[in-house]
Amino acid sequence: MKKNNRSLIVILLLFLFCFTWATPAYVAGKAPYKIGVNLEMTGPWGEVNKIVRNTLLMEVEKINGTGGIGGRPLQLLIEDNGFDLNRAAANMTKFSRDKEVIAVIGPFEDNFQATTRAIAEREKITNIIICPSNPKVRALKQKWSFNIAQNDIIVSEKLVDLCLARNYKKILVFPAQIPLAQSLADYFKQFGEAKGMKVIVSKETHLNTDIDMTPQLIKLKPILEQEKVDAFYACTGGPPGGVICKNIRSLGIKTPILGTHAFGFGFFISLGGEATEGVEFPAGKPVVNPEQLDEGDPVRPVITDLNNRLKARYGTGADQISGHAYDAIGLLHASLKRSGDKATRSQLRDSLENTKGFPGCMGIYNYSPTNHDGLTKKDLIFIRIEGQKFTRVKFPGFE
Amino acid sequence: MTSWAYIPQLLITGVTIGAIYALVAIGFVTIARASQIINFAQGEFVMLGGVITFVLLNKGFLPYPAAALLAVLIVILIGFSLHRLVIHPLRKASLLIILMATLGASFFMSSTSNLVFGSLPKSLPPFSGSEAFHVWGISILPQSLWVFLATSLLLILLYLLSHRTFIGKAMEASSTDPMGADLVGISRDLMLLMAFGVSAGVGAIAGILITPIFYTSYNSGTLLGLKGFVAAVLGGWGKPSGAILGGFVLGILESAGIAFIPSGYKDGVAFGILLLILYFRPKGILGSPFVDSRRW
Numbered sequence: 001m002k003k004n005n006r007s008l009i010v011i012l013l014l015f016l017f018c019f020t021w022a023t024p025a026y027v028a029g030k031a032p033y034k035i036g037v038n039l040e041m042t043g044p045w046g047e048v049n050k051i052v053r054n055t056l057l058m059e060v061e062k063i064n065g066t067g068g069i070g071g072r073p074l075q076l077l078i079e080d081n082g083f084d085l086n087r088a089a090a091n092m093t094k095f096s097r098d099k100e101v102i103a104v105i106g107p108f109e110d111n112f113q114a115t116t117r118a119i120a121e122r123e124k125i126t127n128i129i130i131c132p133s134n135p136k137v138r139a140l141k142q143k144w145s146f147n148i149a150q151n152d153i154i155v156s157e158k159l160v161d162l163c164l165a166r167n168y169k170k171i172l173v174f175p176a177q178i179p180l181a182q183s184l185a186d187y188f189k190q191f192g193e194a195k196g197m198k199v200i201v202s203k204e205t206h207l208n209t210d211i212d213m214t215p216q217l218i219k220l221k222p223i224l225e226q227e228k229v230d231a232f233y234a235c236t237g238g239p240p241g242g243v244i245c246k247n248i249r250s251l252g253i254k255t256p257i258l259g260t261h262a263f264g265f266g267f268f269i270s271l272g273g274e275a276t277e278g279v280e281f282p283a284g285k286p287v288v289n290p291e292q293l294d295e296g297d298p299v300r301p302v303i304t305d306l307n308n309r310l311k312a313r314y315g316t317g318a319d320q321i322s323g324h325a326y327d328a329i330g331l332l333h334a335s336l337k338r339s340g341d342k343a344t345r346s347q348l349r350d351s352l353e354n355t356k357g358f359p360g361c362m363g364i365y366n367y368s369p370t371n372h373d374g375l376t377k378k379d380l381i382f383i384r385i386e387g388q389k390f391t392r393v394k395f396p397g398f399e
Numbered sequence: 400m401t402s403w404a405y406i407p408q409l410l411i412t413g414v415t416i417g418a419i420y421a422l423v424a425i426g427f428v429t430i431a432r433a434s435q436i437i438n439f440a441q442g443e444f445v446m447l448g449g450v451i452t453f454v455l456l457n458k459g460f461l462p463y464p465a466a467a468l469l470a471v472l473i474v475i476l477i478g479f480s481l482h483r484l485v486i487h488p489l490r491k492a493s494l495l496i497i498l499m500a501t502l503g504a505s506f507f508m509s510s511t512s513n514l515v516f517g518s519l520p521k522s523l524p525p526f527s528g529s530e531a532f533h534v535w536g537i538s539i540l541p542q543s544l545w546v547f548l549a550t551s552l553l554l555i556l557l558y559l560l561s562h563r564t565f566i567g568k569a570m571e572a573s574s575t576d577p578m579g580a581d582l583v584g585i586s587r588d589l590m591l592l593m594a595f596g597v598s599a600g601v602g603a604i605a606g607i608l609i610t611p612i613f614y615t616s617y618n619s620g621t622l623l624g625l626k627g628f629v630a631a632v633l634g635g636w637g638k639p640s641g642a643i644l645g646g647f648v649l650g651i652l653e654s655a656g657i658a659f660i661p662s663g664y665k666d667g668v669a670f671g672i673l674l675l676i677l678y679f680r681p682k683g684i685l686g687s688p689f690v691d692s693r694r695w
Contacts, residue, residue, distance in 0.1 A: 042510075044618065046518040177663060204662045209622070211613040214412045215657035215665065218405050239520040239614060250531045251408075252538040267519045271614055 032068075032075035033336060033343075035329075036095030038106035038116065043083025048265075048321055049108055052130065053078060054314055055306075055325035056105070062309075063333055070341030074333070081107055088112040089119060096123035102336075102348055105328045106130055110180050113137075113145075120144040126349045128328045142372070144349060148327045150284060150362065150380060151373045152180060155261050156187035158282035158380045159233070160195055162258065165382075165395035166280075168230035171258070172223060173201045174216070174244065176208060176236040184260060185235045200227065208238055213247045224255055231255060237262030242271030249275040256280070261380070264320050269388055280393065282380045284362045286323035292392040298359045299379075302326075306361060323361030330360055405658045407537050410651060415543040415612065417650020418550040419445075422605035423627025424634065424642035425557065426598035431637050432574035433587070433594035435494060439501045440481060442624020443508040444599045447474050448606025449615030450512055453521040463524070471603045477508075478599020482592045490588065505621070513617040520616040523607070546608045553604060554643060557597070561639075570594060622666070629673045635683030644684055 037056060039049045056076055064073040077095070081088035088107045095101045096119060103126040107116060113129045114137050120127035127145040138151075163171060171192065175185040189199040200223070204216040224232065232255045234244045241263050248257065259281035269276050285293055290304040306326050307318040318326075335351040336343055343351070355374075358365040363379025384393045423441055430438045451473055455466035485500050526545045531538040561567040573580040573590045580587055606615060613619075626649065634645025649669055656668045676684065 042513065042518075044518050044616065046513060048519070206662065210665070211619060212412070212416065215409060215654055216662040218408045218412070219657065219662070239616070242520075242522070243614065250538060250540050252531055252533055271520055271522045273522065273524070 030068075030072045030341070031100075032073045034075050034077055034098070034101045035332060036091070036098075036101045036104040037076050037078045038081055038088060038091045038095065038104055039078065040083045040088075040108050041078075041080035045083065045108060051316075051319070051321045052106075052108065052325040055310065055322040056329055058309065058313060059326060059329045059333075063329075069333070069336045072341045074329075074336075077101065081112070083109070085112055085115060089115045092116040092119045092127070093123070096120070096125045101125070102343065102345055103128065103332055105332075110178065117142050117145040125345055126332075126352060128332070130324050130328060141370075146331075146352060146367060146372045146374070148324055148331065148360075148362065148365075148374060150261055150375050152184045152187055154373075154375060154377045154380060155282055156184055156191055157377050158382075159188060159258060159260075160191045160197070161377075161398045162280060162282060162382055162395075163192065163197060163231065164195060165398045166231070166256075168197070168256075170198045170227060170229045171200070171231050171233050172220065172227070172229045172255075173199060173233045173235050174220065175201065175205055176240060177205045178208060178237075181235045181237065181260075185233075188233065188235070200229070206236065206240055206244075208236075208240060210240060211243065213240065213244050214251065217244070217247050217251055217253070221251060221253060224253060229255060231258050233258040235260060239271060242268050242273075242276065245272040245275040245279060261320075264383060264390065266319065269385060269390075274388075276385045277388070278385065280382065280384045283383050283390075284320050284323060284379065285381055286318045286320050286361045287383055287390050288381070288392045290318075293381075299361065299363060302359050303361050318361065320362070327360035327362055327365070331355060331358060331365060334358055406655060407535075409654045409658055411537060411539055411543060413651035413654030414647065415540075415546050415650070416609075416654065417647035418546050419605050419609050419623070419646075420626050420630040420650050421643045421646025422550060422553065422601050422608075423623055424631035424646045425554070425639060426602045426605075427628055427631045428637060428639050428642045429557075429594050429598040429601070430591070431631075432639075433570060433591045434486075436486065436497050436501070436591075437494075437628070438595075438598065439498065439624065439628075440505040440508060441598065441602055441627060442620035442622070443505050443512075444474055444478065444602025444620075445606040445609075445623050445627075446615055446617065446620030447477060447508065447512065448603030449523065449610035449619075450516050450521060450606075450617065451603075452607050453523055453610070453615070454516055456523065463526075467607050470607065471600055474603035474606075475596045475600045478595040478602075479592060481599070482595040486591065486595070487588065505624070509617050509620060516617065518617055520614040520619075521610070522614040523610040525611040540612065542608075542611050546612070549604065549608055553601065557601070557639070560597070566593065626669055629669050633673055633676055633683055635685035636687040638683075638685050638687060641683055641685040641687070648684070 039052060041049050060074045060076055079091040081091050095104045105128045107113060108130045116127055117137060121142050121144050129145055129147050131149045173185045175181045185201050189201055192199040202220055204219055206213050206216055234241060234257055245257055257279045259279055261283040263281045264283035264287035285299050286303050290300055290307055293300040303318055310322055311317050335348055339347045339351040353367050353369055355365050355367045363375045365374040367374055382393045383390050423445060426441045430436055448470055451470040452467050455461050455469055481504055485504050489497050489500055525542045528541045531540050561571050569585045570590045570593060573585050573587045630645035630649045631642045633649055634641030652672055653668050
């Protein structure tokens with residue numbers, strides 16, 4: 001009997017241990033503002049989402065350390081959605097039914113956000129969408145969801161600038177079969193042709209799960225040679241980016257490769273290896289070391305600060321992922337500060353919509369009732385991979 | 400028609416991936432011959448081979464060959480423990496239940512790999528040089544040659560193992576005549592344990608060979624395993640020669656098919672071909688000792 005009791009206590013302690021690590025210490029006293037976090041902690045993006053969670057926890061600790069919002073601390077409720085649409089929707093519903101939760105951050109993946117947006121709209125709760133904006137839902141003009149990543153329009157505009165600066169006249173686009181890539185390709189064609197470029201969107205596409213693009217690229221090789229294409233645009237995200245670079249170079253094709261903002265993650269270089277050398281793409285400012293940013297850039301001190309604190313605590317510096325996390329919690333914090341310590345869900349939403357000139361990691365955020373995208377083309381920089389590192393390149397007249 | 404111009408280059412790609420399918424298929428067949436079990440965790444051995452080598456190479460300060468060898472040994476141990484912990488306790492259950500158990504083991508292995516080694520895709524450096532060389536307008540990666548060479552060597556070794564060694568002959572015996580093997584005192588349980596070790600080792604080597612060309616992540620084993628299974632059935636379920644033939648046929652058809660159909664259907668091709676061939680030859684290309692086509 002006694003032995004039984006002891007094991008029960010051990011189990012209880014273990015449970016306590018397991019459940020307490022997710023909730024950060026907060027300032028005692030006033031009731032906290034609860035923020036739901038709906039992330040893919042397991043599944044293919046588990047490692048990436050761990051960065052998001054770590055950054056969120058660090059930022060919340062810092063905010064609470066300075067007194068929270070009028071004495072009310074922030075509290076994160078982190079739920080794993082296991083890369084599963086149903087669980088993402090269930091988490092979102094759960095958060096929205098909890099009257100104390102004031103806003104929800106996440107999910108991370110493009111595939112799940114249309115659903116959580118719809119729930120946010122129905123349940124009237126702010127939903128911050130991390131990565132990236134889904135083009136198909138933009139037309140819905142949803143009131144309760146806000147995008148914090150660069151959208152497909154500004155990325156395409158910036159890429160057209162890159163082509164103009166490099167004097168590329170003919171581009172072959174190889175899009176992935178995901179809505180974001182298709183819309184990036186469409187906008188690139190539209191903006192590029194308006195500037196007098198010739199954009200060929202390939203009929204061959206690829207899936208996110210393809211581990212070998214060689215067959216598709218073999219079919220594209222004659223087009224590259226016959227049409228004398230100046231650059232090859234790998235319009236994709238995730239693992240295919242590195243695979244395409246590797247496959248295209250192994251076929252002996254020397255055409256310069258252009259990429260999307262999704263190339264700005266460390267694993268892209270480790271996956272593609274030497275083949276990624278010379279790849280150019282537009283991406284957010286945290287991709288490069290803060291020293292490479294302009295002296296007067298208002299974003300530079302923000303990234304430098306985050307970079308130093310992340311390095312001190314977790315050993316790895318800032319990147320686009322932790323930048324997104326910083327911006328998500330930073331925007332919420334700033335909006336809550338404006339609406340005081342008795343904010344309701346709709347007050348927070350209105351306050352967030354009135355965000356003007358908030359300096360985050362990814363750029364300067366300006367929301368308005370008609371614009372929930374926040375960032376502009378000015379918040380992107382040109383990146384080139386040199387010596388297996390992300391390096392900023394500047395072109396006079398294009399930045 | 401311009402499509403024909405792609406064929407030689409596509410053949411090279413097809414042979415490379417076909418060699419890998421053949422190795423996965425051999426793994427399936429080795430276990431099936433010893434016990435008629437279909438081991439759906441076969442693809443996970445491939446994944447673990449690649450992932451463990453990656454981890455040893457990057458965290459363990461080991462040189463490449465040592466890391467690869469150690470990874471193969473670890474995966475063989477995992478294969479042994481799969482038999483000891485999952486198959487052996489269920490030896491009196493029906494084949495269907497064991498099949499479900501291997502499926503469960505497969506999920507367990509891929510999820511564990513996700514938690515322990517991380518979820519991001521992993522790539523290994525090529526064995527020798529990443530610069531492709533060009534012959535008659537076709538570019539060939541050195542790694543493709545490595546894959547082909549290592550696969551051929553491994554297949555010869557497996558042939559020698561089953562035909563020239565005592566233990567190999569015992570394994571053969573327990574598959575061709577289970578009762579006879581029992582009568583002469585061959586422990587079929589032990590032979591099955593050996594079969595799991597062999598197929599885990601072959602799977603791990605396949606994983607190490609392809610990771611430099613493609614990449615490995617915790618969930619890439621499932622599709623490779625399925626394709627290997629298709630290859631084994633295509634060539635003739637239960638025949639090692641059939642598995643090798645099936646692997647190459649599948650790899651080449653899948654790759655060459657791209658020349659004529661849109662690439663989005665690539666994965667569908669494998670299963671379409673399987674159906675077509677099985678309609679006309681239910682025993683597979685070389686015939687199967689296990690399948691009786693006159694059942695109905």
